[in-house]
Every structure is written in structure tokens, then in C-alpha cells.
Amino acid sequence: MKLSKLVGSRFKERPADCVIDSHALMVRGGYMKNVGNGIFSEFPLLKKITAKIEKIIREEMDAIDGQEVLFPVTLPADLWDESGRYESVGNELLRFTDRSNARMVLAMTHEEAAVHLVREYAQSYTKYPFMIYQIQRKFRDEARPRAGMIRVREFTMKDAYSFHTSQEDLEDYYEKCYQAYNRIFARAGIPEVVTVASDSGMMGGNISHEYMLLTPVGEDSIVVCAECDYRANMEAAENKIVNEDAGQAKELQCVETPECKTIEAVCDFLNSDVKKSCKAVVYQKNADDTFVVAFVRGDYEVNETKLRNLVGGELHTAEIIEEDCLVAGYIGPYGIAKEAEVYLDVSLKGISDLVAGANKEGYHYTGLNLERDLEKAEYVDISKIQEGSICPCCGNKAITIKRGIEVGNIFQLGTKYTKTMNMQYTDENGQQQYPIMGCYGIGVGRLAASICEVCHDEYGPVWPITVAPWEVHICCLRADDTEAKETADKLYQELLKDGVEVIYDDREGIRPGAMFSDADLLGVPIRVIVSPRNLKESCVEITTRDKSVKEMIPIKETASYIKGLRQKLYEDIKEKVTE
């Protein structure tokens, strides 16, 4: 490929609306173009990269006996009625009607379609286990797309669905997939992707893992233990708290605390320790009238995901008005209105002397002892784990919080979809059974952007050779110089003949600086510089995009040197792939 023909333009200035580097570089480099809110087109440059990522994914999925299929993007709503998700999923699911007014959806995930495809086929236990996957577009009407290709509304995803006749078999396969995913990310040049325990969310099921690329621009908070292997999404991380120094029990007193509506104000006013205070956070359940009040220690935050799982319904931020049974700013667990559903966080357990709202305008209690003063004090885990907290796995106070991009996930779904959609098989005893499912996703475009995010410098991406748009980039610095042109042409042809993927910048009248800048934006791992200056020494210059190699190579040895270097780059990546 000659660079002069590559569709897509590169430019110097950072686009104004790009917040993260990978977004800015991929726009500047002519990789993609924004079409609408969270919707992008891919130029050839990005398409080449995503095609390589897809190839790696296909190879690894096929290696664990996956079979590629293709589901439609548009699905009749009936199918989503079967699983109940037409109703239960929020606005991320784009619903519309066709010309005959039939209800349709744009698929945001394909569990329903997968069950639909195989439920007649797989009526006998002899067909199991099997896995089907596809690499295809999805649409999710995200409330807030952001960060370029990291969070978009329409995107390419590999989604896989496995079907099993026993939990053990699912777990075996889950483990295989777990390893396949590690190989995929290592082969794509980001072996540093870690797995974390996660919340299953709307997918249902029990066990699930997310594959996280740790980077400060990530939008998920990841809990990592410095002492052991424990890693979890903040949403799912158990918060273990032991209030050892609980203090002396004191008399329960109702004290006046005027205009103290925040926990900080109360503690300031009473000159008390925030760690001995009780903070209330109020939600409303399922948009009905039920208030859900979560109490956590004053220095903790409510983990809404954990709370939502406990409550078993949707939660909305509540606004308390005067007619309500609660007193905004003065809510406490003692003497709270019976209408409210109350949850006490484990962070409150064992504190004998708490400051808490008195459920009365302008008053708080001091000396509150939940075990003593409440009829029933049950504690649940609904607070966010913090930096330095106790690791739920090893018990050390070694928790750190990092940021990560979720590049893939795997779920043990169980029978949620096979039951609701009535998919059954006959087992060896002639009994009807529901198959057990797993599902496994990887966002292709997000993966490409994530690689760029962790593999770039100030001038452009530094693509790992396994996903790079080309392997070698030839810059002919003076295409008007006959000798340079002929040398570069010849090298180009020779490399092509040997099956090397080459982009050849043969443009005349482009100054070296501009040519280098373009090459940096393309991020091709091996660069060959042919110029009159180098030719005086009968050499060409060969560098790597990451600057680790910079050699003058005699012209005659160029092709073999490049092939050797290419080989080495592939091997460097292969070394990090665990078998």
C-alpha cells in the first residue's frame, strides 16, 4: 500500500473535543470520524487494526471449539418478551416499530437470539456442550457516550454463548474461556489486562469476571489488594470492616443541632469523630412510594450496586418533601418512620457511641448504640470499599483503588434464558432439562482504543505488531532523488514479495518532518528510512516505533534484517502468551 493513496487525512492540531489521548490520536491520525453522538465510522487504518483483532479472537474462539454464527441486528420484540427483558431493560435498548407497526428492537446483546437459534437443534443431551459466537455490531443507547471509541453507542463486539448439561461442565468451559481471553489480550499486545470479580448486572447469573486494562483514564474503579491476588470491580467488592476500638457505651441523648444537615456539619458542631457518626442516604424503590434508607458510617459512601442487589429493584435518588415521613438532613436509624425500608451497613457494627439523626428537624442523637437501642440490628454490606481497607480475601489492610477500562467479560448465566425461553433437552434418562449457559463478550473497537491508550507517545500510537495496520513503514525522504526512489521502490517490491505488510510513503515534495509525523501517527512498528544521506553510506536506517532499535543497515542486507526484526517483535509478544 502506498501512503499517497490511503483514504483518511492526518492533521496536526488536537481536536477540541477529545479528552483522552487515544481519542485525539485516532482522530488526528485518520483512523475514525465521528458521525453522531457515540457513533463513529472507521477509516481503512482502523479497519485494518480491528480486522487483526478480530482474527486473533476468531483463532482463539475456534481453538476452544467455538463455531462462528451471525445473528441479526434487528430483532422482533417478541423474542425479548420471552426473556422478559423487553420490559426489564431500560432505555439502553432501542425500541422501534416497523412499517406494519410491529415492535422491534436493535440488539444490544444476543442471549435471546442465541437461544432462539439453537433451541430446536439442541433437544438431545448428545448435542452438548457447544459454543457459538459472532463478531458483529451492537447498539446500546448509552446515556452518555464518551472518550472516543471507549464508550460508544454502536460498536463491534464478539459475543459467545455456550450451552451445557451440568454446572461442572459450564465451569470447565468457563475456565477454558478464561484462559482463551488471557491469550487474546496478550496476543493483542496488552498482557497486563487483569481479571476482576464483577457484578452481573442485568445479565443475571452468578459468577462473572471482567477483563480490565488498568489505566487512569478508565471509567471503572478497580479494587486491588497489594498483598494477595484479590481484584474486584468496586461495584462488587465486599467491604469488610471491623470496628475494634468501639469506645464506651454512653447514654442516648437527643441534642439540638440547628442547621446541621450534613454529616460534616454535625460532627463539626458536636466536635465528634466522623467515624462514630451514622450517615443516611435515601432512595426510592421502583418509582413507587417506598423509601429505602441506607445507613453507613459517616466516612463511607453507599455502594449503590450492592444496595440495589439487596433491595431487588430499581433505585432512584429520592427528594424528600415536607409531607414525607422522613426529615431531610436529620434521618437516623433510631425512631425512623416505619414506612421506610432500612438497611444498616456493616461499617456501623460494634460502635457503641454513635451520632445519628433524630428524625426531628434540628436534632441529632448522641450515644446511640444500635445493638442496645434498636429492636433488631442486622448489618448488610452496602458501603464502598476504600483505599487502605481490609482485603476480603487475605484480611490485610492493603486495598488500593485503581481505574480500568473493561475490555471483556465472561458470565456464568445459568438457566435464566433457557428457562424463560423454554429451551429444553432430553437427558440420558429421558428427563426434560434446561441447559446451563455461559456468555462471553469482547468489545473490538474498545479494545483497539484501549491498546492505543496504553501504547502511545506524544506523537502517536505505538501499535504492537500483532494489531498494527502494517508491519513495516518505508519513508522515502526524497522521492525526487532517482537513487532514493529506486532503492525504496525495490525494497518495497521485495518485502511485498516476501509477504511483509508494508506501507510505503513515496510522496514527492513532502518534507522529512511531515513524513515522520505522519509515520508516527500511523504507529507502524518497523520504520525504514531511505534517503540520499543514508545512501551515501550505502545504507538505509531502520528504527522501531518504540525507539528501542535504531540501526544503519547496508542496502543488500535490508530485507533480511527487516524480516528478522519482524520475527523478533512477534516473538516478544508470543513470550507473554501463556499456554
Next chain:
RNA sequence: CGGCGUGUGGCUCAGUUUGGUAGAGCGCAUCGUUCGGGACGAUGAGGCCGCAGGUUCGAAUCCUGUCACGCCGACCA
């Protein structure tokens, strides 16, 4: 859905406060001089200033509405 912000040639932005009929740099085209980290000069093309109303002799500028995009939050396999 709430808060904030921005819409002016392909890109980055000025001009809006105080209305007078649109600018700069980059990019693009042609010519010349240049040529190892985004050169210089000359000439040229390209914009009904997001859209719709309104005020006015006159609107990019003031008013009303609307749409789009971005950021923060809520939400999110």
C-alpha cells in the same frame, strides 16, 4: 434525566459585551525557492456564522424557540 458549556470554510479559533453585511493560522489548489522532525514566498478556491422565528433601515452579534455536540453527575451487558 439534571447541571455547565460550545456551535463562525476541512481543522484550531478570533469577532458577539458596544448591531454596519466575515477574519487569522493550519489544511487544500497552482507556481517558484527549499528538503533529516509538521519550511518560505506568491496567487487562488472554499463560509446564506447550527436551524427557525422575532426586533431593526440593517443581525454572526440583541430577543424567543429549537436542534446538535461536548464536559460533570444520574444511569449502564
